[in-house]
Amino acid sequence: MRKLNISGNWKLNKTLAETKALLAVLKSELAGVKKTEIVVCPTYVSLATSAEMLIDSNIKLGAQNLFWEESGAFTGEVSGLQLKAIGCNYVIIGHSERRQYFGETDETVNKRLKSALQNELLPIVCVGETLEEREIGKTFDIISEQVQGALSGISKDEMQKITLAYEPVWAIGTGKTATPEQAQEVHAFIREKLTKLFGNSVAENVTIQYGGSVKPSNAYELLSQNDIDGALVGGASLDVESFAAIVQAAENIEG
Numbered sequence: 001m002r003k004l005n006i007s008g009n010w011k012l013n014k015t016l017a018e019t020k021a022l023l024a025v026l027k028s029e030l031a032g033v034k035k036t037e038i039v040v041c042p043t044y045v046s047l048a049t050s051a052e053m054l055i056d057s058n059i060k061l062g063a064q065n066l067f068w069e070e071s072g073a074f075t076g077e078v079s080g081l082q083l084k085a086i087g088c089n090y091v092i093i094g095h096s097e098r099r100q101y102f103g104e105t106d107e108t109v110n111k112r113l114k115s116a117l118q119n120e121l122l123p124i125v126c127v128g129e130t131l132e133e134r135e136i137g138k139t140f141d142i143i144s145e146q147v148q149g150a151l152s153g154i155s156k157d158e159m160q161k162i163t164l165a166y167e168p169v170w171a172i173g174t175g176k177t178a179t180p181e182q183a184q185e186v187h188a189f190i191r192e193k194l195t196k197l198f199g200n201s202v203a204e205n206v207t208i209q210y211g212g213s214v215k216p217s218n219a220y221e222l223l224s225q226n227d228i229d230g231a232l233v234g235g236a237s238l239d240v241e242s243f244a245a246i247v248q249a250a251e252n253i254e255g
């Protein structure tokens with residue numbers, strides 16, 4: 001059984017003071033969680049303080065992006081080397097908001113992924129189709145292209161460190177969740193694709209999170225699906241009770 005992973009993507013929310021307040025409550029609220037991997041991803045400016053606050057806790061720290069060069073004349077960028085140095089464990093790569101607003105492509109996702117691995121960060125690579133792509137029957141083509149593009153040149157060993165997140169763009173921040181069946185169908189497709197690329201034993205061990213309007217009311221049903229191994233939570237991760245309830249749903253899954 002794959003370990004379930006519930007990650008909070010805080011996006012562009014919370015000042016440093018608000019981050020500290022939220023983390024303090026989350027730490028005590030989630031202290032008893034044993035089985036589920038918990039990750040929070042605040043903004044860059046709060047990461048160093050968050051890392052200090054999360055030492056000796058069961059909550060891991062992630063960044064929301066990284067640049068592929070380690071240092072140099074790249075004004076405004078943050079590198080994997082720097083993230084690792086302050087104690088980040090995870091990094092989200094290729095979120096649809098970065099693809100949509102910041103020109104991220106499968107090629108740049110791949111560069112960031114390689115840099116994350118080189119710096120011993122655990123990558124969470126996001127893929128997902130838009131509403132238009134779904135409506136014209138292109139979902140599987142798009143997912144296949146994104147998975148293949150992101151993972152180009154990745155070895156079997158490296159694949160074992162990578163988490164994938166299926167986030168249908170039409171379900172992000174819209175309140176419209178994919179049904180558990182819709183999500184499972186794409187997750188199974190992704191695992192099949194991983195089997196072709198890396199073999200069955202690697203594919204069976206890859207954690208594939210679902211993201212898109214995950215909340216306490218739908219988390220258990222989504223997480224009960226065979227190929228859904230966690231959630232990448234946006235809005236609901238900003239509220240202690242909602243996030244804790246989603247983590248609890250993961251804890252309640254048998255196995």
Ligand code: 13P
Binds near residue numbers: 234
């Ligand atoms: P919401 O949970 O707010 O829909 O966001 C999902 C997401 O984009 C997580 O990365």
